[in-house]
Amino acid sequence: MGIVDDAVHSIGRNVRMDARRLLLPILLTLAGGLTAAAGVAFLTAWAYLTLSIAVGQGPASLLIGLGLTILAAVLLVLARNRFTKKTLTDPPVSQPAAPATGATDFASQIAFTAAFVLARHLGEGKRD
Numbered sequence: 001m002g003i004v005d006d007a008v009h010s011i012g013r014n015v016r017m018d019a020r021r022l023l024l025p026i027l028l029t030l031a032g033g034l035t036a037a038a039g040v041a042f043l044t045a046w047a048y049l050t051l052s053i054a055v056g057q058g059p060a061s062l063l064i065g066l067g068l069t070i071l072a073a074v075l076l077v078l079a080r081n082r083f084t085k086k087t088l089t090d091p092p093v094s095q096p097a098a099p100a101t102g103a104t105d106f107a108s109q110i111a112f113t114a115a116f117v118l119a120r121h122l123g124e125g126k127r128d
Contacts, residue, residue, distance in 0.1 A: 044068070 051060035
C-alpha cells in the first residue's frame with residue numbers, strides 16, 4: 001500500500017502546484033475581462049448620451065440596441081463557423097498505376113536471394 005499512497009500523494013502534490021501556478025493567469029484574465037466589460041459599458045453610455053443629444057432619446061436607444069444586436073449576431077456567426085468548421089483533409093490521392101509486376105518481382109527476388117545467401121555465408125563461420 002505504500003507505493004499506492006506515494007503515487008496518490010505525488011499526484012495530489014502535482015495538482016496543487018499546477019493550480020497555484022495557473023491561479024494568477026486565471027485571475028488576470030478574469031480581471032481583464034471585467035475591466036473590458038466596464039469599458040464597453042462606459043462607451044455605450046457615452047454613445048447614448050451623444051446620440052440622444054443629436055437625434056433624441058428614442059432613436060438613440062434604437063440605434064444602440066440595433067448596433068449591439070448586429071454585433072452580437074456577427075460574433076455568434078463567427079463563433080459558430082469557428083467551432084463547426086470541419087478540418088480540411090487532403091484530397092484523396094489516386095494510387096499510381098501498378099508497375100509491371102514481372103520486372104519488379106524478379107528484381108526483388110534477386111535482391112532477397114542475394115541477401116539471404118550472403119547472410120548464410122557470413123554466419124557460417126560463427127556457428128557453435
